[in-house]
Amino acid sequence: MADALGSEVVPADIEIRGLTKSYGTHRVLDGIDLHVQAGGVTALLGPNGSGKTTTVSIASTLFPADSGSVTIGGFDTVMQTRAVRSMIGVTGQSVAIDELFSGRENLALMAGLRHLERRHGRARADELLEQFDLTDAADRLVSTYSGGMRRRLDLAMTLISTPRVIFLDEPTTGLDPRSRRVLWDMISRLAAEGVTVLLTTQYLEEADQLADRIAVLDRGTIVAEGTAAELKKRVHDSEVRLTFADTESFDAARDLLPNARPVTEFRRLDLATDDTATTMRTVLNRLDAAGVAVTDVGVHTPTLDDVFFALTGDAARSAPADRTDPTEGEDTR
Known part of the structure; x- marks a missing residue:
């Protein structure tokens, strides 16, 4: 499918095989296998410390696994890193925008980093500002934006070069219900346009609303996978x-x-x-x-709440933080 500027979005899948990662004696990932279908939304659901952010960080080339492999659109993330980075976008838990720039300037900066031709970059920025309802605030400093506006701008920056695959690491955490719904609509629209989305979340309703498939991650392993309906049938x-x-x-x-x-x-x-x-x-x-x-x-x-508690036990249990590598600040958008 093509976006409004005619850029073709060619769906790409994600194949994760035998992924492991440890920090000292703590094993964060213990042999993850996951297939993310092209052109849809897959949700990685799990409690704090289950390994969600680590999985996304490795799959998006931010740091290496101890063992295992990840391919995106047939390209290996270690051996063909540059090709992978050219087709992906990443939105992390922290909003990665410059508060001293305006929304438009942030988008222009990202367009330059992605080597878009200047005229194309300006046109793409205008399109995204309109699509994300930021046109009226486009020339205001980001420091004046609300939390919801910042998150929308962050996602817009991820989309500046029309990625084939997007990693969204708990993108709606801390947002009010209205802003969360707006982002849900945008994520659904991306999938409808052929973009592959891997979404991590702790919001059960979010996974139920958005995901074509859900993988439940607990203590570094995938404990269940399927559609929301299939997972609910497993409970009772x-x-x-x-x-x-x-x-x-x-x-x-x-x-x-x-x-x-x-x-x-x-x-x-x-x-x-x-x-x-x-x-x-x-x-x-x-x-x-x-x-x-x-x-x-x-x-x-049955609800996803029932699935979550049945598969992961007490979600309020004490769990190690989902630690990430110091290189996670590297921007691969």
Whole structure:
């Protein structure tokens, strides 16, 4: 597909094989295998310290792995670094823009670094300023921009040379809900134009909303991979949830429904089912016949939250920071 200036976006895939990385005795990545399909969005989902940023940093040529390989569009990131860097863009967790320049000047600087012809660079900057709703602020110093405006400008700079592959490392962290939605729309638009997007995130809703495929990374390994629907099916079917007013009713219901999973602190029983209507009708009739009153009945369908907790355990557990190499400040956009 082509952008507004006629630049052709040729989809490129990412192939990660056997990737390992350690810092001292701490093994950050332990043999990662991941295929990122061309022209779509793949989300790398995981808790802090799981290895997400390290994976992106290695795949985007910021620093080397201990072992394993990464190819992008068929080019090896170690042996053919220059070819890889010519086709990728990277937006890290920290916004990499110069606050003493205007938005337009930041884009012009990046266009120069990417060796765009001056007229083309100006036209591309104007296009991106309009696309990212920054035209009115284009000639203001970036120091006057809001957080959402800075993040949009940062992404615009990544796109100045129409990359085939974009790495987005937690791009919406710290943004308000409206700014996050704006960025989601932009990321979806990029994928629709044929750009391959590898997105790291801790926001389950973000992965559910944007990703064609999701890989769950925990303690340096991929513990699950698939579409959101496929991952949700791995957890459980829908559940009928029954809540009781007192301990006596709760205990009586537990005796009547031995297959239900008790949630004692809420005096609730959860019954897995693939036919919620039949299950609800049967169970309520059974409880009613036994004189056991139910105060609330609900149906819960699997979410990515369920997947996340089932696959990674306690997300609030203490985990080492996802450490990065000192060279990570190198700009490969």
